[in-house]
Amino acid sequence: MNDDELKAAFDLGRGQWPTVQSLTLEAFRSFVEAAAVEPAALQERAGDLFLAAAAAGGHDDAVREFDGTLLAELPRWLARLRLADDVVQEVRQQLRSKLLVGPPPRLLQYRASGPLAGWVRMAAMRTALDICEADPVISGRLESGREPLLEALVKSSSSSAASTGSCFRRRCATPSGTSPSGTGACSASTTSPA
Numbered sequence: 740m741n742d743d744e745l746k747a748a749f750d751l752g753r754g755q756w757p758t759v760q761s762l763t764l765e766a767f768r769s770f771v772e773a774a775a776v777e778p779a780a781l782q783e784r785a786g787d788l789f790l791a792a793a794a795a796g797g798h799d800d801a802v803r804e805f806d807g808t809l810l811a812e813l814p815r816w817l818a819r820l821r822l823a824d825d826v827v828q829e830v831r832q833q834l835r836s837k838l839l840v841g842p843p844p845r846l847l848q849y850r851a852s853g854p855l856a857g858w859v860r861m862a863a864m865r866t867a868l869d870i871c872e873a874d875p876v877i878s879g880r881l882e883s884g885r886e887p888l889l890e891a892l893v894k895s896s897s898s899s900a901a902s903t904g905s906c907f908r909r910r911c912a913t914p915s916g917t918s919p920s921g922t923g924a925c926s927a928s929t930t931s932p933a
Contacts, residue, residue: 740778745771748781752789759801762793770795773847780851787855794839795846802839809859810834816860817867830867838862 749767753759770792771781781788790808793801813831822830838846838859849858 740771740776740781744778744781748785748788751782751785755786756790756793756801756804759790759793759798759804761798761800762789762796766796767792770847774850776851784851784854787849788851791846791849791851791855795844795849797839797844805839806835809856812856812860813863816863820867822867822871826867826870829870830863833866833870834859834863837866 745768746764748771749764752767753762767789771788774788776784776788790801790804794805810831813834814827817827817830838844841847845862849855
């Protein structure tokens with residue numbers, strides 16, 4: 740990537756996050772180069788890269804935006820898991836520590852292959868699962884199947900299983916593993932949840 744592309748992405752990011760004034764072009768360049776961001780992703784995710792670079796660098800204005808914009812979504816992201824408020828707060832604290840403090844801050848691993856919000860959401864879900872597995876009470880309910888977390892995960896995967904289940908059953912029912920039409924693939928189109 741050349742200097743013009745980098746500067747254009749920096750300016751786009753600054754435009755999307757006008758309250759984040761502390762990030763320099765050189766710090767942005769270092770973040771992008773260390774992450775080996777593809778040129779297309781640099782332009783497409785300029786705002787996400789700008790916020791990630793500034794927050795990972797410990798800039799107070801960026802950390803406030805990261806908290807207020809992304810981590811503020813934790814209750815909504817984790818709602819299907821039906822976790823107690825104190826568990827959601829624990830997820831928030833652990834996530835802040837992992838992503839923003841480190842050492843090193845895991846936000847440095849963001850490569851802009853997708854939206855920053857999706858990347859943080861995945862980290863939040865993994866953190867929630869880790870917390871639940873470490874808690875003997877919640878872990879015991881998970882093993883017995885009486886946990887809302889497990890029910891939510893099963894429900895979310897059941898829609899995908901339902902759409903692919905008939906295809907799987909048809910493939911298993913034929914001797915060669917091909918579909919009944921003999922094509923080796925299901926003729927019905929299925930979509931998986933995002």
